[in-house]
Amino acid sequence: MTRRLKREYYLGDNVVSIARSLLGKILITNINGVITGGKIVETEAYSGLVDKASHAWPNKKTARTKVMFEPGGIAYVYLCYGIHKLFNIVTNKKGKPDAVLVRAIEPTLGIEHIIRRRMAKKLSKQLSSGPGKVSACLGIEIDHNQESLTGGKIWIEDSKESDHTIVETTRIGVDYAAEDALLPWRFYIKDNSYVSR
DNA sequence: TCGACGATGACCT
């Protein structure tokens, strides 16, 4: 069985280890009563204090990034390229702007709704293999920004699964971050076909 | 105000 992660989980001060430990857990949404979810198979860590790739670097608080300065356990959702909604998990204590980007899931719950949202005919590996696709599958919108992850709309459940091998590598699409683009802060489950790229 | 530019994805060749 599975159980919902508690607030304390998200308050941890090591966003990199949280990003790694989120692999295999189940991300679930309840959007107007429609429940969908999937196993997290790919994540990336972003740390506002030390990481040029983070929107909140260097400890930069703006209208957009202020949600990352809140205590962990809430969502940071923003619009990328004017089209895609990217879902992040805010971590760490108040004033420490860390977040984990969920890049891919393996659908496990409400698969018929996921297929409908993606306007597909059937389940395929390409439905949820990318951060914009994850939000599209789960019905995550911009106005879920700052939504609590311990409430009734978006949450994460633990899983007993632990037999996967984790691959760590560099993050995607952050070349602008110069040397920080080389940090091994992207994690995915080895051989899982829902991983992006 | 204004303009450059994305933590992407779909579609094309």
Add this chain to the structure above:
DNA sequence: GGTCATCGTCGAA
């Protein structure tokens, strides 16, 4: 491999 849709954000003016 390449192109481009599309718009909020942020720093410059």
